[in-house]
Each structure stands twice: as structure tokens, then as C-alpha cells.
Amino acid sequence: MSEKHTNEALSAVDAEDILRKYDKESDFRKLEGFWAKVVAAIAITFSVFQLYTAVFGVLDAMIQRSIHLAFGLCLIFLLYPARKSWPRDRIHPIDFITAIAGAAVPLYIVANYKTLVLRAGTVTTADFITGLIGVMLVLEAARRVVGLPIVTIAFLFIIYALAGPYIPGQLAHRGADLPTLVQHLFFTTEGIFGIPIGVSSTFIFLFILFGAYLEKTGMGQFFIDLANAIAGWASGGPAKVAVLSSGLMGTVSGSSVANVVGTGSFTIPMMKSLGYKPEFAGAVEATASTGGQLMPPIMGAAAFLMAEFTQIPYNKIILSAAIPALLYYFGVWTGVHLEAKRLGLKGLSRDELPKIKNIMMERGHLMFPLIAIVYLLVTGYTPMKAALYAIVFSIATAMLRKNTRISFSDIIAGLEQGARNALGVIAATACAGVIIGVVTLTGLGLKMGSSLVGLAGGNLFLTLFFTMITSIILGMGVPTTANYVITSTIAAPALLMLNVPVLAAHMFAFYFGIIADVTPPVALAAFAGAGIAKANPLKTGINAAKLAIAAFLVPYIFVYNPSLLLLNVHSTLDILWIIATSLIGIVAVSSSVSGFLIITQTIIERVIFFVGGILLVTPGLYTDVIGAGLLALGHFIQMTRVKKSKK
Incomplete structure (x- = not known):
């Protein structure tokens, strides 16, 4: 730099x-x-x-x-x-x-x-x-x-549990007195000591400890330098560096906000110096950092909770989550690229950037623990054993080079830091246990599900829309682990009632709970990015929501076509077709949102690209054909305007 x-x-x-x-x-x-x-x-x-x-x-x-x-x-x-x-x-x-x-x-x-x-x-x-x-x-x-x-x-x-008989309508229940509620919340595995803190006390703590040792070895700076070497020279390079480095950090980070501050301290000033507006620079970092919570293999620790809640094997969950996460980051990358092209922004000089060969020669071995943990998880090791071996492996590989070697005092300090880093998850999962305890005692999950389905008149699209709104509201200001617990308990049952596959229903609610971090009015990750960029928080949140447009589309895709989650796969060609149409559709919608593709779009062109993109990401032969036709029309209009401008 x-x-x-x-x-x-x-x-x-x-x-x-x-x-x-x-x-x-x-x-x-x-x-x-x-x-x-x-x-x-x-x-x-x-x-x-x-x-x-x-x-x-x-x-x-x-x-x-x-x-x-x-x-x-x-x-x-x-x-x-x-x-x-x-x-x-x-x-x-x-x-x-x-x-x-x-x-x-x-x-x-x-x-x-x-x-x-x-x-x-x-x-x-x-x-x-x-x-x-x-x-x-x-x-x-x-x-x-x-x-x-x-x-x-x-x-x-808690008030709902105690006041059940006095609540009108469908949400009423027989209620519970205080001793019964306390016994249920504190002395059973249905409340505070339920699945969330059970996963925290086994898998999650060890992964957090693993992350603490990766931090000791300098993994964060390695990710930033590697991203700079790969994308720093491209159009809008620093913004693409933010997307890459935050995505990489998200594989081991459990907090969108911490990720924003960690990588954004470097990437946001670089974006501003290149010519990006402050609110856009803060939005890029916020959106990229938030996406880290959707990225396997850890998904902000929610992957472990999802495995316990759904009883679906962990390795199947992370494989299913991979394609949607990549589509999300493709959407963010596209938005960044189009903004750079619209503003005519160039990348950094190659002389200012680290060389990828030098980085890999000096610190490439730091990737070994991450590769090892993914291999162990995919090949059937339990998350707890995989994390345990990864901790040992991270310490061992750090010793291979002098510049990454950690001392005995660093190893002890890693034990302390790991415990400190776990406190947020412990508090969140224990508190989420209170919510789950009330849900299991009163049957609120099914009542909420029935209410949402009833409000939508049994229509799947409307139920998805209401579930999306509910998940975004429930996810505001809530950390990842608790976010998933709340949304999966309250919002997901509505989708299950309409025979949406279990994993698709849980992933749908989880996605929109996480996207609350970049969705105004309470967009903590976007506000943190605005703080670094010295930008207007609301404008930063709006820009972040635009960049995260893929996250608003992808969940609908995998509910209507679970093949995107590698469920009910008929053929490899089927998956490739869905991915291809989704990628093209995301580019079209992103261009419509940003107002630029080849040149600045007119209002009519933006509508054409938006509708065409939505049709392409909607599974179905007819929608794909019509969507492709609209995009061809929009592209033809843009090219015609370009030719006229050159005359």
C-alpha cells in the first residue's frame, strides 16, 4: 500500500x-x-x-x-x-x-x-x-x-408466555405461571440450556478458538494482501479487494460489524482515494462483510445450529449453501464493477500492490488449516473433531516459517483470546434459548406460521414475502447465531406448512435475517461502514441494500427450485442451467439498480433490464425465454445508443 x-x-x-x-x-x-x-x-x-x-x-x-x-x-x-x-x-x-x-x-x-x-x-x-x-x-x-x-x-x-389467556385471536394460549416458566427455561433442555447453547458448548467454541489462532498467525493481513494482489489493479480495484478480503474473512468471522471494521479500516480509505463516494465505499465493505455470514464452512456459526435444528448432516448443509453464497458475492462484485465503469475508476498501480507470488511464498502455508478443516468436514469428521484438529494444525503450520511463527506465550494468549471471543456467542445463544423455551412451551412457532400462511391466503409467493419481512424485522440488531435461532423458530414454520423443503425454509429465513445488517432502518454493518467512511448512515444503508440485491433474489430461487441447494437434483445440466440463468439475471438486475451497463440507462431501459433479470432468476422455461428476450432488447437499445453517440 x-x-x-x-x-x-x-x-x-x-x-x-x-x-x-x-x-x-x-x-x-x-x-x-x-x-x-x-x-x-x-x-x-x-x-x-x-x-x-x-x-x-x-x-x-x-x-x-x-x-x-x-x-x-x-x-x-x-x-x-x-x-x-x-x-x-x-x-x-x-x-x-x-x-x-x-x-x-x-x-x-x-x-x-x-x-x-x-x-x-x-x-x-x-x-x-x-x-x-x-x-x-x-x-x-x-x-x-x-x-x-x-x-x-x-x-x-416472556410477557407473551405469562399473558397467554389474555391475548386475543389466534396467538392466544393457556398461559404459564412464573414457576412453571422458570422451570421450563432454566431446568430443561428446551430453554436456556437447549440446542443453541449446546452447540456453543461443543462446536462453536472450538471454531472460535481456531479463529483466534488464525488471527495470531496474521491470517487477516494475509487475506487483505492476497485480495490486493488478485484484484487491486482492476477497475475499481480497492472495492473488489473489499469484496474478496471480506468474503475470505467471513469464512472464520462470526460478526458482520467486526468484519467491517477489521478489513474496512484499510479498504474504505483506499476506495475513497480512488474516487468512490463515501456512502458507496462504506456500503461495499458492509455488504461484503455481511455476506461472510452466509459463506460456508462456518456461516457465522449458524451452520452448526442449522445441522442440529434440521437434523441434516453438517457437510450437506455447507455444500448446499455454497452456490447461493457465491451468487450473492457475484451480485456484489457486479455492482462494484458497474459502479467503477460508470465513474471511470481505475485500479491501483501494480507497483503499489504486493506480488501474489511473494505472498504465497512467504505466507501461503497459512491457508493449509482452512483447507484441512474443509476437507475434514466434507469427509465426515464431526465439526468438533475437525475444529480440534484444525487448531493443532494451525499452530503447527505457523511454525513452518519464521515470519508467522508463534511463541508459547502466543499459544497461551490464544486460549485467552478464544474464550473472550466466545462470550458474545454464549450470551446470544443463552438469550435465544429463552425465546425458544417460550416457543416450545406455547406453540408460538406454529401459531405464527399459521398466521403468515393465513394472511397470504395459502399463496406461496405471498407467504415468502411476509416471511422475508418478518425475518428482516426479527434480525435487526441481532448477532448471527441468535439471528438464525429466532428466524428459524418464528418465520420458517410458515414455509414448512406449504411443503417447502426443510433446508430451503431454514435457509430462506436465515438469509433475510442476516440481510437485516444492511437493510435500513437498522443496518448495523452499513452504519459501521458509514462510520469509517464518514458518510451518511442512511445513504450508506440504501447503497448497501442495492449492492445486496442478489441476497433478495437468491432465496426465492432456491425455494422455487431447490436444485440450487443441491436438493432433488435431476441432472448436472439442470444445476448448470439454473446457475447460468441466475448469474445473467443478477447482472441484469444489478445494472438496473445501478443505472448502468454499457452506458447510463434510461428509465425504460432500467425497467426492461429489471423485469428481464427477475424473469431469468425465476425458474421455468417460459420465464427464461421471455427474460432472455427482454435482455436482448435492452442490450440492442444500449448498443444502438452507443453507436449514435460515436457519430
């Missing part, structure tokens, strides 16, 4: 401020001295416990999950102050008390496990008080780490 671009890059302090503003997971204390050592010891012990159970076998579900939550709550209350005004260099007495309670309350289950099992649902006064405190601690931990949106949703669900 040139000195000019380096000087324009976002400072670390600014990046941290922006991350703290839009991602609550960054709002932690920076302790020193005794308390720093205490927190480090707890975090390292937490990681060692997770590694131990991965090697020697997990404990009984409630015990494993209770210990996992105890570690998580304790660290959250020590690291995240209850109030922003409280000091960040020492621990407030109230936070110390809640940290002790956070560790003790889940361990109550471990200490009384046999007794609780024998009582089989009977709640004593001690159980009720402990469980009530536990639920309150989970909500408070989520508020501190994740933010108010998910806590507000969980609180509304």
Missing part, C-alpha cells in the same frame, strides 16, 4: 470506537495487574475445559452446558461493565458480585444434577429462586454483550 493510502487508513483508535458503537462485543474492560491475571486465568481454564471435553468426550448435556454457561457469565460480568460510565481499568463491586452469581447459579444444576433428575420437573423454592436469578443474569449478560434488541425480544416473549 502506498504512503498516501497508509496515511488515509483508519487509525486503530477510530476503528475501536466505531466497533464499540455498533458491536457491543467490543465494549469490554481493559484490565491490568491482578484482575487482568484473574480474568486471564479464568479464560484459559475455560478454553482448556473445552479442549479437554473435545478430546476425551463431552459430559452429560446439562452438565456440559451448565459449566459452559458458568464460565461465560462469570467472564462477561468481569469484562463488561453494567454501565458505560463505570471504570474500564478495574472491576466495580456490583460486577464482581454478579460475576460470582453468574458462575454459581449454573453450577447449582451441576451440584444438584441427580436430585433434579429424580424430581422430574417438580420445582422447590430454592429451584425457583435460583432459576429466576439465572434467567435474569442471562438477560443482563446479553444486554451487556449483544445489546438491547435481542433482550427486548426475549422480554416480550
